[in-house]
Amino acid sequence: MTTTAHIKAVVMGGSAGSIASLITIVRELPAAFEPSVFLTVHVPPSEKRNVLVDVLRSHCDIAIGEAEDKQPIQPGTLYVAPSDYHLLVESSGVLSLSSDEPVLFSRPSIDVLFESAADAYGEALVGIVLSGASSDGAHGSRAIQDAGGAVMVEDPLSAYASVMPLATLNACPGARVGSPGQIATYLKHL
């Protein structure tokens, strides 16, 4: 993996059944992990604060918080999309939120995050698609691949819901495939 030495950011997307996989992954990220990490998980819009932040915080060594509008992006930090808003990455090095209509019935949308990150980071980006029952993430993963970045999906054979990893594999036939443990190992060695 000599080409991944310059990775600056990781985007992750998940939906139904992805929380256990996420915990497995973030638990493995060392405190000295350098890339910035952005995460969109489909959550009900009624949540005032995204409780996922608290759940993941207790399992991870890197800094974590709910993404805020125009927040400057720091390395080694995990930013979680708030409920009922899309999360986007700006080329200028800050985050943006948007209240645009849901995409594929989802707000936040994984595609919206991935496409904006592909624009901002180009080949210095890795996209991870976890368990889920929609095709959100497939378009965005394709955008990452087209911009020269890498894509890895949770193994559809062992994922709780295989629709999302399969849709991404369809859009990106060259994507890596692995268990949550293997995804963690891959990220640790970026």
Add this chain to the structure above:
Amino acid sequence: MTDKIEELEITLLLEALYQRFHYDFRSYSKASIKRRLRQLRERLGYRNFSAMLEGLLHDAAIFPQVISYLTVQVSEMFRDPSYFRALREHVVPHLRTYPSLKVWIAGCSSGEEFYSLAILFREEGLEQKTMFYATDINPGALEAASAGVYNLDRIRGFTENHQQSGGRSSLSDYYTTAYGKASFDRTLRDRVVFSDHSLVTDAVFGEMHLISCRNVLIYFDSALQDRTLKLFSDSLIRKGFLGLGSKESLRFSSESGSFLDYVQGERIYQKRDL
């Protein structure tokens, strides 16, 4: 590098919208505006942004579609009910002490926020001494706002929100239904001016007691957010109130010193008494 070319094309397109049509999106959040422009390009069937630029400049039918697509926002009545509850419980008691009130809904879109506030003010007995200003840059949205007609399938959500906001009446008191639409009581519009106003290029137009501007600032870059917040600060009376969207804060703004966090967690701020 096609990315660099697309970047340049988008810059030119935004420059054309400004120089030819006086709509200034140059300081909008790039990621969001880019996303909308890409969707619009696909919808209009242009192979790239240069072709779209030609259409914009030489085909009179294109501009209205561009402007309407770039500026459209969909909201709900009483979106984030806890915000309206906080207004009722913490801001209304202060507003009662004034002989007359001016309220500005900045970026009113198709009017959901205005009708929510008009109903809240009627319930709280403030309506008769209040003048509302509801502004937007989208002419279609302003038309929809002054019509006050919404699809019936949205009313259930509006009603739930209204109840959770501490509504003292039934939302159905304020609309009549026909042909799958709910038409809001015209007397709610007796005390409102709907007007074209750009937060990017226009100035202060009155002294406000309350400004509600929700989910608008997130579409601006940091510099334009600061300009807008300065405009709000200049437009508010001493100790006037500013309400923002549930994920908008003054935390990263150079204007944060002009406001106090008035209702923690509800994004309701009060202009400092300097």
